Amino acid sequence: xxxxxxISDVFKAVSSLxxxxxxTGSYFVRPKEIITQQYxxxxxxxxxxxxxxxxxxxxxxENNEHACTGCTACELACPNATxxxxxxxxxxxxxKKKKALDTFVYHLELCTMCNLCxxxxxxxxxxxxxxxxxxxxxxxxxxxxLNQPGSKLRAGVE
Amino acid sequence: MxxxxxxxxxxxxxxxxxxxxxxxxxxxxxxxMLLVIGLFAVLGLVLVLMERKVAAxxxxxxxxNRVGPRGMLQTAADTLKLMMKxxxxxxxxxxxxxxxxxxxxxxxxxxIMAPIAFAKGFQIWDIxxxxxxxxxxxxxxxIGILMxxxxxxxxxxxxxxxRSGAQIVSYELSAGLSIISIVVLxxxxxxxxxxxxxxxxxxxxxxxxxxxxxxxxxxxxVTAETNRAPFDLAEAESELTAGFHTEYSGMRFALFFLxxxxxxxxxxxxxxxxxxxxxxxxxxxxxxxxxRIMDYIPSSLWFLGKTFCLIFLIMWFRWTFPRxxxxxxxxxxxxxxxxISMFNLLLITLIAIMGWHF
Amino acid sequence: MYxxxxxxxxxxxxxxxARDLAMDEAGxxxxxxxxxxxxxxxGVLHLVITLEGETIKKIEPHLGYIHRSIEKMCESLSYRxxxxxxxxxxxxxxxxxxHGCVLCVEKGLQLEIPPRAQVIRVLMDELTRxxxxxxxxxxxxxxxxxxxxxxxxxxxxxxxxxxMEETCGTRLTxxxxxxxxxxxxxxxxxxxxxxxxxxxxxxxxxxxxxLVTGNIIFQNRTKGIGVLSREDAISFGCTGPVxxxxxxxxxxxxxxxxxxxxxxxxxxxxxxxxxxxxRYLVRIKELRQSVRIIEQLIDNIPExxxxxxxxxxLKLPKGEFYSRVETARGELGVYxxxxxxxxxxxxxxxxxxxxxxxxxxxxxxxxxxxxxxAIMGTLDLVIPDIDR
Numbered sequence: 001x002x003x004x005x006x007i008s009d010v011f012k013a014v015s016s017l018x019x020x021x022x023x024t025g026s027y028f029v030r031p032k033e034i035i036t037q038q039y040x041x042x043x044x045x046x047x048x049x050x051x052x053x054x055x056x057x058x059x060x061x062e063n064n065e066h067a068c069t070g071c072t073a074c075e076l077a078c079p080n081a082t083x084x085x086x087x088x089x090x091x092x093x094x095x096k097k098k099k100a101l102d103t104f105v106y107h108l109e110l111c112t113m114c115n116l117c118x119x120x121x122x123x124x125x126x127x128x129x130x131x132x133x134x135x136x137x138x139x140x141x142x143x144x145x146l147n148q149p150g151s152k153l154r155a156g157v158e
Numbered sequence: 159m160x161x162x163x164x165x166x167x168x169x170x171x172x173x174x175x176x177x178x179x180x181x182x183x184x185x186x187x188x189x190x191m192l193l194v195i196g197l198f199a200v201l202g203l204v205l206v207l208m209e210r211k212v213a214a215x216x217x218x219x220x221x222x223n224r225v226g227p228r229g230m231l232q233t234a235a236d237t238l239k240l241m242m243k244x245x246x247x248x249x250x251x252x253x254x255x256x257x258x259x260x261x262x263x264x265x266x267x268x269x270i271m272a273p274i275a276f277a278k279g280f281q282i283w284d285i286x287x288x289x290x291x292x293x294x295x296x297x298x299x300x301i302g303i304l305m306x307x308x309x310x311x312x313x314x315x316x317x318x319x320x321r322s323g324a325q326i327v328s329y330e331l332s333a334g335l336s337i338i339s340i341v342v343l344x345x346x347x348x349x350x351x352x353x354x355x356x357x358x359x360x361x362x363x364x365x366x367x368x369x370x371x372x373x374x375x376x377x378x379x380v381t382a383e384t385n386r387a388p389f390d391l392a393e394a395e396s397e398l399t400a401g402f403h404t405e406y407s408g409m410r411f412a413l414f415f416l417x418x419x420x421x422x423x424x425x426x427x428x429x430x431x432x433x434x435x436x437x438x439x440x441x442x443x444x445x446x447x448x449x450r451i452m453d454y455i456p457s458s459l460w461f462l463g464k465t466f467c468l469i470f471l472i473m474w475f476r477w478t479f480p481r482x483x484x485x486x487x488x489x490x491x492x493x494x495x496x497x498i499s500m501f502n503l504l505l506i507t508l509i510a511i512m513g514w515h516f
Numbered sequence: 517m518y519x520x521x522x523x524x525x526x527x528x529x530x531x532x533x534a535r536d537l538a539m540d541e542a543g544x545x546x547x548x549x550x551x552x553x554x555x556x557x558x559g560v561l562h563l564v565i566t567l568e569g570e571t572i573k574k575i576e577p578h579l580g581y582i583h584r585s586i587e588k589m590c591e592s593l594s595y596r597x598x599x600x601x602x603x604x605x606x607x608x609x610x611x612x613x614x615h616g617c618v619l620c621v622e623k624g625l626q627l628e629i630p631p632r633a634q635v636i637r638v639l640m641d642e643l644t645r646x647x648x649x650x651x652x653x654x655x656x657x658x659x660x661x662x663x664x665x666x667x668x669x670x671x672x673x674x675x676x677x678x679x680m681e682e683t684c685g686t687r688l689t690x691x692x693x694x695x696x697x698x699x700x701x702x703x704x705x706x707x708x709x710x711x712x713x714x715x716x717x718x719x720x721x722x723x724x725x726x727l728v729t730g731n732i733i734f735q736n737r738t739k740g741i742g743v744l745s746r747e748d749a750i751s752f753g754c755t756g757p758v759x760x761x762x763x764x765x766x767x768x769x770x771x772x773x774x775x776x777x778x779x780x781x782x783x784x785x786x787x788x789x790x791x792x793x794x795r796y797l798v799r800i801k802e803l804r805q806s807v808r809i810i811e812q813l814i815d816n817i818p819e820x821x822x823x824x825x826x827x828x829x830l831k832l833p834k835g836e837f838y839s840r841v842e843t844a845r846g847e848l849g850v851y852x853x854x855x856x857x858x859x860x861x862x863x864x865x866x867x868x869x870x871x872x873x874x875x876x877x878x879x880x881x882x883x884x885x886x887x888x889x890a891i892m893g894t895l896d897l898v899i900p901d902i903d904r
Contacts, residue, residue, distance in 0.1 A: 010494065013732040017479065023727045024216040024478045024664055035671055036220040051685040051703065079597035114600040114691045115699060120828075128685065217667040313548045317570070317885070387661055388733060396556040396659045396889050478727070480734050481661025483886040484570060 048130040053113035056083075056106055057129040058146040065154040066147055068125035070101035077120035082110040100153055104146035108134060123157050163279030190282055194271055198420055203233040205419040208466075209473055216477045237412060245408035248311055255309035260406065260413035262302030267420040269295045273349045274427050277437050277458035281350065288349035289341055292428055293334050296383065299421065300326040303385075303392060303402050306414070310405040318401025321484050322392030326383055328491040333379035335499040336372040339506040340432040343369070349431060356435035359442070366514070368505040373433045375499045380425035381472055382487070384418065388479035389487060396481075426468035430461065434468075437461040545573050552581045556659050556889050559899030563876075563888075570884045575877040583903045590863040595621050595695060595830040598860065603689035605867060606901035608648040609843040611640045614693040619774060620839035620850040621695040624832035630821040633697035634775040635813050640684075640692060641841075642806040643710070646717070647676040648844035649799050649806075656796070656893035657728050660737055665728055672720055675713050679706065695830060697823030710814050714807055721803060729800060738792035742879040742891035745790055752878065753871035756846025757802065758895060761787045761794035768842035780812045792887075795894035831858055845869055845896055869901035 027033055039046075048054075060066050070087040088102035104126075118126055126146070136142060169189075173182040207222070207230065214221025222229030247253055273288035275281040285291055300323055307319020341347055343364075344355040355361075361369050382389035393401030403414045430436060437457035441449045482490065508514075551562040560581035566574040586605060590598040599617045603610035615637055622629065654669030677687040683703040684690040692699050728734050744754065749762035759766040767784040769777040785801040787794035832854035840849045846868025853862040872895050880891050 010498075016730045016732045019726045020478045020728075020731050021474060023723055025474065027218055028212070028215045028474075031215060033218050034215075034220055035218050035674070038220070038223075049682040049685075049703070051683070051700075052681060053685040077596070079593050079600060112600060112689070113686060115685060116596060116600070116691075119694075119699065213663070217664050218671060219667065313546060317548075321570075390661070391886075394661065394886070396661065397886055399555060477664050479662060480657060480728070480731065480737060481886075482733055483737060483884055485884060486733075486736055 048132070050130070051128070052130045052132075053115055053128040054131040055108055055113075055129050055134065055144075056111065056117060056126050056146065058104060058126050058148075059124070060148055060151055061154065063154075064148060064151045066101075066125055066151050067123040067154050067157045068101045068104060068147065069123060069153060069157060070099055071122065073120045073122060074117035074126060077116045079114065079116065080110045080112060082107045082112075083117055101147060106144045106146050108142040108144055109139060125157075163277075166280060194268060194282075197271075198268070198416065201423050202416040202419050203237065205423060205469065206233045206236070206415075208469070209419075209476075212470065212473045213477050216474075240412040241409050243408040245410050246405070248405050250311040251405065252309040252311070255305050256405075257410070259302045259306035259309060260410045260417070262305060263299050263417040264302075264413050264420075266295060266299035266302060267417045267424065269298070270424045274424065275349055275353060275431065275436050276461055277456070280458065284348065284350050287347045289337055289347045289352070289428075289432070293330065293337060296421075296425075297326065297330055299417070306406070307402040310402070312405050314398040314400070315402050315404050318392045318394070318398045318404070322385060322402060324484070325385070325389065325391060325487060328488055329379045329382040329389075329495075332375050332491060332495040332499045333383055335496070335503055336376035336379065337428075337432060339368070339372040339499075339503050342503070342507050342510045345510075349436075353431060353436040353438055356438050357441070360433065360435040360438070360440075362433040366509065368502050368509060369433070371498065371502050372506065373429070375495055375502070376429055376433070377468070377471065378495060379491075380429065381475060382491075384421040384425055384472075386418075386422065386472055387476040388481050390476075390481060391484050391487060394481055422469055422472060423465065426465045426472065427461070429468050430464035434464045435460075436464075550888070556892060557899070558655060558897070561873075561897065561899045561902070565885070565888070567885060570886070572880050572883050572885060572888060575880055575888075577873055577876065579903050581903070582900050584900075586904045587863050587865060591860055594858050595832060595860070598863070599693065599695075600689070600691040602865070603691055604900060605865065605904050606843055606845060606848070606869065606898050607688055608651055608898055609644050609845065610689050611644040611692065612841055612843040613848060614691065615641055616839055616841040616843075616848045616850045618693045618695050619841065620837050620852050621830065621832065623839055624835070624837045624852065624854060625695065625826070625830065627696050627824050627826065629697060629775075630824055631776075631818045632820045633822050633824070635817050636698050636702055636822060637693060638775050638777065638780070639710070639810060639813055639817075640680075640690075640698075642809045643676050643679065645806045645844045646803055647673045647680075649803050650676075652799060652844075652893075652896045653724065653728070656896075657734075659889040659893040660734065662728065662731075662734075665724070668720070668723065668727070672713075672717055675716065679709050679713065682706065682709070694823065696826040697821070699823075701822045702817070707814055707817070710810060714810060714814075717803075717807060721800075724800070729796070735793065737886075738796055738890050738894070741792045741883060741887045742894070743789070743791045744875055744879050746788075748875065748878060749790070752875040754846070754875055755871065756842070756844070756868050757785075757795055757798040758846065758872045758875070760785060761798045761894075762790035763788040766847065768840050768847050772840060774839075774841065776813070780809050782806075782809050792890045792894040799894075799896070829858055831856065832860070840866075843868060845898065845901065846872060865904060867901045867904060869897050869899075873897055873902055 058066050058068060070085055072085045075083045075085050084105040084107075085101065086103040086105065087099050089097045090100040092098050113128070115128060118128055134142070170186070173185055176182075177185065210232070211221045222232035225232040225235045247256055270292055272283040273281065273285050273291055275284075303322045304319045307315040307322070310316075340352065340361055343361055344352040346352060346355070356364075358364075362373055363369075385392045391401075393403065395401075398404070403411055406414060437460050439449070439452040439455060439457070439460050441452060545566045545568040547564060547566050549562065550565055551557040552560040557563070562578040562581060564576040564578060565572055584604070586601050589601055593601065599614050602613040602617050605613055650669045650673040654666035657665035680690060681687050683706050684692040684699070744752075744758070744762045746763045749759050749764050754762065754764070755766045763786060765771070765784060765786060768774075769782075770784045782805045785798045785805065787798055832852065834854055834856040837852045837854065838849060840847055847866065848868060849866030851864040851866070852860045855861040876891065876895065880888050883891065
């Protein structure tokens with residue numbers, strides 16, 4: 001009886017090991033199962049989903065106009081003080097003084113891509129871009145100015 | 159037919175006819191030394207690359223493919239890096255033993271090379287107790303490991319070395335018993351005799367099931383003896399970081415690393431010699447045409463092919479199984495492998511005496 | 517003799533504390549430091565282990581290496597902002613952490629969540645649970661010395677991450693839950709891709725059994741190791757798979773159902789052995805249960821809003837609010853004290869990892885040092901969750 005148990009123990013153990021070897025062995029002979037993506041080489045045809053959060057960018061149209069009124073809703077929504085909005089006072093044709101965006105300062109090094117600023121923006125002036133290769137040699141280069149030079153508020157956006 | 163035997167013989171004849179016998183012997187030794195060291199370097203590079211490629215294929219990865227064509231030069235680049243690195247010696251270490259240990263492991267590996275027949279008539283030293291010599295010298299490497307663990311002045315290293323000591327000492331037994339079973343069948347301890355006795359068929363097939371069991375036990379035991387997963391307790395990286403070579407860096411680490419792979423090659427070469435006929439081609443009974451075709455394949459290719467098949471098997475183990483615990487490792491040996499191989503030896507002796515093998 | 521004590525007392529991996537040295541000199545055993553940098557702790561956990569030979573006499577966890585004072589940080593963030601920080605606690609079940617927080621805020625605001633948002637939340641939770649258990653499975657097998665399962669687990673986990681990336685925009689710290697619903701609607705491809713994934717996953721999970729569950733070495737390594745009795749599990753406060761493996765019915769999804777968990781059919785997996793193998797089995801079976809929940813919900817996402825109407829600035833009424841969710845590791849409690857302002861007055865998280873870790877010493881005494889990896893592996897510790 002003891003001998004029988006002993007032999008069946010050994011047999012079960014060996015068969016369980018062979019089962020495992022069958023699994024790894026079957027992958028060895030099927031190289032098309034390989035899932036490695038060779039990253040820098042596949043850059044050209046790599047497609048990120050449109051919702052991917054890479055960095056915050058400001059949308060500019062072909063006339064170099066943006067929709068940011070400088071309301072600082074994003075600045076308030078940001079949990080890490082990533083965004084700093086500097087406003088200026090423009091004079092409208094009617095001669096009235098109006099608050100407008102001067103510089104949209106964006107600290108990429110502080111950003112956690114939580115998307116709260118994009119959600120908070122009342123005029124959809126900013127969005128998340130699909131870029132992700134953010135490494136630079138100088139930390140100062142992560143400090144970005146989002147509104148392009150010479151850009152101005154699109155007419156009709158309040 | 160191409161054979162290494164004619165080359166070695168002509169070199170020997172030329173040496174002895176040109177120089178006096180002492181000088182010729184010294185020159186022969188020098189040539190052999192260079193060949194062995196060269197073989198070590200090449201084997202180390204090839205086996206590490208093979209391991210990485212095998213692992214990658216099993217793990218649905220690509221493996222090294224950047225340095226050189228298809229990543230062939232990856233291990234050469236790694237070796238270069240290790241040579242450039244600083245070899246640190248810890249402050250509290252026993253400096254002499256710490257520096258000596260990798261060389262002991264390496265030299266033990268080199269010594270076992272002597273009686274291995276790489277091809278027909280291509281053997282460094284056909285000693286008449288070849289198999290005994292192999293199993294004796296292979297136990298020396300444990301001294302190097304114990305020395306490394308002790309001298310490192312690190313608790314992980316010490317634990318790893320102690321584990322390795324217990325492991326190698328116990329698995330020597332069943333490895334030895336499986337070797338003896340072939341010695342019983344072949345009736346000789348000399349490597350060339352054992353190979354010659356497999357002229358008509360390999361012992362793995364001729365010895366019925368007991369030979370198969372001996373082979374399986376041999377493979378398990380040598381996997382344990384070379385500290386390979388699933389028996390890599392001496393360097394179990396999730397438990398002991400790197401075990402006995404935690405404190406080693408640079409070229410001294412590379413020596414340990416190289417010795418591991420050389421040891422695998424050697425034990426697989428011995429396995430191929432004992433069970434799979436060494437350089438002997440595959441012959442099946444009286445299929446003369448088949449046997450003649452097989453004879454056309456050079457004997458060195460037969461030997462290397464069989465050895466690499468066994469190496470692949472051991473790599474396959476490593477990338478499939480979880481690691482055993484230290485007490486399970488010992489109970490596997492003392493409760494399962496040793497009784498089975500003792501009983502198996504009895505059976506094989508019976509087969510040999512009665513002449514029941516093919 | 518001096519040389520021997522010197523070797524036993526020195527440890528070049530990490531410095532020992534004065535107390536341990538004193539204990540060591542008294543001949544209590546060999547003290548080794550596992551961590552803060554160690555391959556098996558998967559993070560900066562520091563265990564001071566007293567050994568006798570290879571047998572563990574005592575384990576003392578030292579925490580604080582990754583303490584970021586998340587609770588204190590939350591006190592200066594608004595009720596919309598503090599949710600993203602909680603993704604960084606148990607980063608493997610980030611969705612479920614966020615879920616616990618939004619549930620607590622919604623309780624305070626007494627918001628009605630649209631049914632569509634509820635179902636999306638549950639789907640995301642279960643996908644996260646599968647991803648988390650996948651990573652646990654691979655990492656645990658790696659702790660035990662088998663490397664290959666890690667890559668197979670990551671292959672499936674990658675598919676979930678891709679689905680998350682498509683719908684939520686990020687792969688690990690999603691910040692998809694907002695008070696009142698979810699941040700945006702599911703991606704049009706979401707349902708198709710989840711169904712594809714489930715089909716793939718059902719075929720792969722048998723492979724996991726072949727490779728690890730049935731393996732004799734694995735079974736020997738885990739069976740009867742680190743036994744935690746039912747009483748101990750309760751008194752240590754172990755929840756999640758660790759508690760359920762000891763026979764404690766502690767699944768918050770069954771006990772205090774939130775969202776649509778009371779409307780879907782799934783089993784609470786309970787094992788009674790309390791050893792590492794039981795904990796392993798609970799998690800593997802939970803994978804199948806999560807698949808079951810997803811299968812029931814994926815075709816029945818109700819139409820409607822994905823977010824309830826909320827004010828721009830949220831203010832919780834004065835009072836104390838508590839909510840709990842079942843993360844992949846156990847019960848996560850979120851406790852908010854509000855003074856009526858826009859930020860919480862005090863926040864406390866009851867993290868599952870901390871309570872589970874506290875049982876480690878009790879479970880591993882008398883085991884071998886190799887068993888520690890089997891126990892730690894099946895506890896499924898995420899260090900930022902313990903330290904916060």
